[in-house]
Amino acid sequence: MSELTICPCCGAEVEGDLLAGCVECGARAVGPPLPRPERELPGYGHALAISAAGLLLALALAAAFVSALWQRETFDLRPSALLRAAESAAWGLKWSALPASFALAFACARLYASMRRAPARFVGHCFARAGLAATLAVMLALSAFVGVTVPERLRMRELARRAGENALLYSTDLALARYRRRFGTYPATLEDLRRLEAVGAGDYRPRTDLASLSTGRAKARVRRRVRADDDMQGDPIVLTNYELVLPGGDGVNGTDDDLRLSDGLILDAPRAANTKGAATQTVGGRRAH
Secondary structure, three states, rough: OOOOOOOOOOOOOEOOOHHHHHOOOOOOOOOOOOOOOOOOOOHHHHHHHHHHHHHHHHHHHHHHHHHHHHHOOOOOOOHHHHHHHHHHHHHHHHOOOOHHHHHHHHHHHHHHHHHHHHHHHOOOOOHHHHHHHHHHHHHHHHHHHHHHHHHHHHHHHHOOOOOOOOHHHHHHHHHHHHHHHHHHOOOOOOHHHHHOOOOOEEEEEEEEOHHHHOHHHHHHHHHHHHHHOOOOOOOOOOOEEEEEEEOOOOOOOOOOOOEEEOOOOEEEOOOOOHHHHHHHHHOOOOOOO
């Protein structure tokens, strides 16, 4: 079989020796191919790239750790404080150094595998191993710290969400309490309350506890307070209890995430349909303070 040679001028495949000339462009070789050198210098590019990748990742993690430790109120070197600082540093690098560590670990592993296949062609094997080890260590450390932090971050986010909802409910309860102190009764509708306070839309259901109005003295005192204000004319029914349902995160009433407030008490998420009435009846008997 004749040997195929690639013409360096036009790239055509030439059978035989180029001394006879290329059939495509007519180029001729000026002499036989140069022999390979007796001693080839080994390459250091692979080792340099692997060690540089490991060093950069290690420096990024160390800088983030020192920054997280420095930002704390007290410079604490206890193991628990160091662990929290490491978790904060890893969380800050979750979108930068963490994905970069996976990509660099894969690339460094490929480069080091090529070095092992031809060890005589490369130098710096010890530096390459150290760089690959540093890259893998940073990748595993970031993954572990971020994985440990995720449940706590989710719990804190849930607490923040519930705190915001409770703040809305407590502010509404405060507005209802102010209304009752002024008029001696709860408002019949939210429109009456909005004349004094800025309250969002919701399902408001006031009730009357007849047991709390059993004495004639209490009735007379409430009537005098009601008649003293120009906004409340006549002899209305005194409302002593209430239940308020505000829309949750979806902004729609009647869904599972609605916010419920009954006589100043924040209720949990709605129960199933067969237990909702019982829960409302149990809480409805309590008096607001």
